[in-house]
Amino acid sequence: MNDPLVVQYGRFLGDLLLFNLGESVRTGQPVIDIIAPRFFITVELALWGMVVAVTAGLFFGILSATYRNTLRDYGTMAIAVVGLSMPNFWLGLLLIYWFSIQLGWLPTSGWGTPAQVIMPAITMGTAGAAVIARMTRSSMLEVIDQDYVRTARAKGVKENLVIYKHAFRNAMIPVVTVIGLQFGYFLSGAVLTENVFAINGLGRLVVDAIGQRDFPVVQGTVIVLAVTFVFVNFLVDIAYRILNKRIELN
Amino acid sequence: MASNEQTPVLEVEGLRTSFFTPDGEVKAVDGVDFSVSNNETLGIVGESGSGKSITSLSVMQLIQHPGKIVGGSIRLSGDDLLKKTKQQMAKYRGNRLSMIFQEPMTSLNPVFTVGHQVSEAVRIHKKLGKKAAWQEAIRMLTLVGIPAPEDRAKRYPHELSGGMRQRVMIAIALSCDPELLIADEPTTALDVTIQAQILELIKELQEKSGMAVLMITHDLGVIAETADKVVVMYAGEVVEQADVKTLFTRPLHPYTQGLMNAIPRHDIDLDELEMIPGTVPSPQNMPDGCRFAERCPYATDFCIENHPELASPSNNVEDENTSGQTRCWIYTDEWNGSNPTKGVAANQ
Ligand SMILES: Nc1ncnc2c1ncn2[C@@H]1O[C@H](COP(=O)(O)OP(=O)(O)OP(=O)(O)O)[C@@H](O)[C@H]1O
Ligand code: SF4
Ligand SMILES: [Mg+2]
Numbered sequence: 001m002n003d004p005l006v007v008q009y010g011r012f013l014g015d016l017l018l019f020n021l022g023e024s025v026r027t028g029q030p031v032i033d034i035i036a037p038r039f040f041i042t043v044e045l046a047l048w049g050m051v052v053a054v055t056a057g058l059f060f061g062i063l064s065a066t067y068r069n070t071l072r073d074y075g076t077m078a079i080a081v082v083g084l085s086m087p088n089f090w091l092g093l094l095l096i097y098w099f100s101i102q103l104g105w106l107p108t109s110g111w112g113t114p115a116q117v118i119m120p121a122i123t124m125g126t127a128g129a130a131v132i133a134r135m136t137r138s139s140m141l142e143v144i145d146q147d148y149v150r151t152a153r154a155k156g157v158k159e160n161l162v163i164y165k166h167a168f169r170n171a172m173i174p175v176v177t178v179i180g181l182q183f184g185y186f187l188s189g190a191v192l193t194e195n196v197f198a199i200n201g202l203g204r205l206v207v208d209a210i211g212q213r214d215f216p217v218v219q220g221t222v223i224v225l226a227v228t229f230v231f232v233n234f235l236v237d238i239a240y241r242i243l244n245k246r247i248e249l250n
Numbered sequence: 251m252a253s254n255e256q257t258p259v260l261e262v263e264g265l266r267t268s269f270f271t272p273d274g275e276v277k278a279v280d281g282v283d284f285s286v287s288n289n290e291t292l293g294i295v296g297e298s299g300s301g302k303s304i305t306s307l308s309v310m311q312l313i314q315h316p317g318k319i320v321g322g323s324i325r326l327s328g329d330d331l332l333k334k335t336k337q338q339m340a341k342y343r344g345n346r347l348s349m350i351f352q353e354p355m356t357s358l359n360p361v362f363t364v365g366h367q368v369s370e371a372v373r374i375h376k377k378l379g380k381k382a383a384w385q386e387a388i389r390m391l392t393l394v395g396i397p398a399p400e401d402r403a404k405r406y407p408h409e410l411s412g413g414m415r416q417r418v419m420i421a422i423a424l425s426c427d428p429e430l431l432i433a434d435e436p437t438t439a440l441d442v443t444i445q446a447q448i449l450e451l452i453k454e455l456q457e458k459s460g461m462a463v464l465m466i467t468h469d470l471g472v473i474a475e476t477a478d479k480v481v482v483m484y485a486g487e488v489v490e491q492a493d494v495k496t497l498f499t500r501p502l503h504p505y506t507q508g509l510m511n512a513i514p515r516h517d518i519d520l521d522e523l524e525m526i527p528g529t530v531p532s533p534q535n536m537p538d539g540c541r542f543a544e545r546c547p548y549a550t551d552f553c554i555e556n557h558p559e560l561a562s563p564s565n566n567v568e569d570e571n572t573s574g575q576t577r578c579w580i581y582t583d584e585w586n587g588s589n590p591t592k593g594v595a596a597n598q
Contacts, residue, residue, distance in 0.1 A: 148359040154344060155344030155370065155371040156345055156375060
């Protein structure tokens with residue numbers, strides 16, 4: 001504690017490489033041991049949120065594009081705007097109110113069983129679904145009038161395959177980037193969702209730790225989230241490059 | 251296979267295709283008739299916006315919203331195509347009738363290999379397995395004169411030149427031996443030597459298979475070189491129709507005459523040359539009478555008020571028994587304007 005700041009920082013960085021994030025000032029447990037199990041819960045929650053965001057986003061985006069400027073298109077996009085603007089903790093509370101309190105179908109809290117996954121995943125995924133749907137729609141609309149889509153129809157490809165194979169393959173390139181970015185946001189979105197559904201993930205941990213002024217735990221969580229964010233973006237970059245390689249040269 | 255007997259492959263009658271835009275109905279194709287037989291090439295010429303592409307897309311039933319075929323009939327070897335379901339039409343496209351487009355640079359899908367794109371058609375229509383279809387694709391690529399086809403098949407479109415890509419398009423279009431090939435300005439985007447090669451290739455393949463060809467173009471040179479019969483379109487209508495020799499030696503319709511007169515040589519693109527003063531009337535306020543009246547040197551009040559029909563000429567021509575038809579009052583008994591023979595004679 002009495003060393004100069006630079007030396008302290010150097011020691012901190014060295015420890016970081018060894019996954020040594022210090023000890024909790026409350027419990028004295030190593031921070032890494034507190035974080036590790038909760039990290040996987042948060043990642044799992046984010047992944048389920050992604051599943052919701054990607055499936056719903058792609059589905060509604062493509063639907064909107066294929067029915068462009070019809071009631072179906074406008075309806076879907078209006079819902080997307082609502083989904084995007086609604087704070088996710090509010091959506092979570094609404095879901096709990098309807099499905100747990102009014103209907104009694106789903107448990108209000110906890111993590112682990114499939115029934116416990118549904119509402120948090122929807123809460124996490126909705127805003128992402130809206131972003132992905134809007135991106136997919138505009139990307140599909142750009143592609144759908146391309147000459148090669150007409151060529152596909154002209155050689156007798158069935159309409160479904162025209163859309164899902166010939167058009168979507170091209171439209172998906174910008175969408176992949178958005179999906180990757182969403183995953184980063186999901187990690188931070190987890191903070192609120194976990195608190196609403198009382199899930200013991202990193203989000204809840206960090207809120208508790210802030211309340212208890214448990215500085216090493218807060219710091220450790222932030223570092224883990226930041227590293228994960230960078231890592232995910234790195235993966236997205238690679239995926240984008242692979243997808244884009246063929247077009248870039250054009 | 252290439253017999254000299256001719257039976258109609260495609261018969262189009264009274265075809266009308268409109269776009270329903272917020273500003274009202276745009277009649278892009280307004281009562282078009284023509285037919286083309288096996289071993290025969292029908293050329294369709296006309297200025298930009300005259301409805302050539304919409305006519306060919308209508309035959310393929312590839313008109314997209316807000317366009318709609320609103321009338322007429324399209325028969326392929328006697329089959330009424332407008333009575334087919336979407337699924338049946340998808341089975342015919344690329345199989346019984348095929349189309350190639352003006353833009354070889356953008357007509358192939360950038361994310362699939364050319365081999366994949368050729369074999370896809372074969373897999374759909376001939377129900378071949380992956381391997382057999384790939385072999386068939388290579389055979390087609392060889393047939394259309396692509397060097398090192400085994401290697402090229404594995405490449406992506408951007409790795410090929412425009413001419414090569416148009417050859418790939420032809421390979422796709424002809425892979426299932428169609429009865430009819432529609433070529434919508436297949437050479438416009440290519441440079442002159444490549445143009446000649448592509449036209450030569452189409453001709454050669456036609457001789458082998460006996461298919462009917464619909465050759466759509468701006469370029470009277472292409473017509474002179476490839477077509478047996480010609481349809482001249484103006485503002486969504488056929489204004490003249492004749493065999494190619496008659497059309498060039500004795501154009502009847504003042505519009506056709508204008509096209510011929512203004513062109514010292516055949517190989518000039520109509521759009522690059524404003525040969526006839528004025529422009530095509532806008533589809534929103536199509537004149538009731540003759541659509542060419544505004545630009546026609548012979549126009550009379552009668553022309554402006556009355557719409558002429560496409561008919562065999564019976565007035566003001568020397569040999570009345572030709573197969574050609576035109577849509578102009580001059581050649582009917584109703585004609586009461588000044589004697590136009592000077593203008594017509596000047597062309598002969
Ligand atoms: N999507 C559309 N909406 C409204 N009108 C359209 C649409 N597509 C085509 N048209 C109308 O159809 C007319 C004919 O178009 P078409 O593409 O058939 O012309 P073209 O003869 O092929 O011309 P070009 O030589 O330039 O290819 C156009 O003038 C336009 O008014
Ligand atoms: S009908 Fe009249 S206006 Fe029309 S082309 Fe003939 S002469 Fe000209
Ligand atoms: Mg055109």
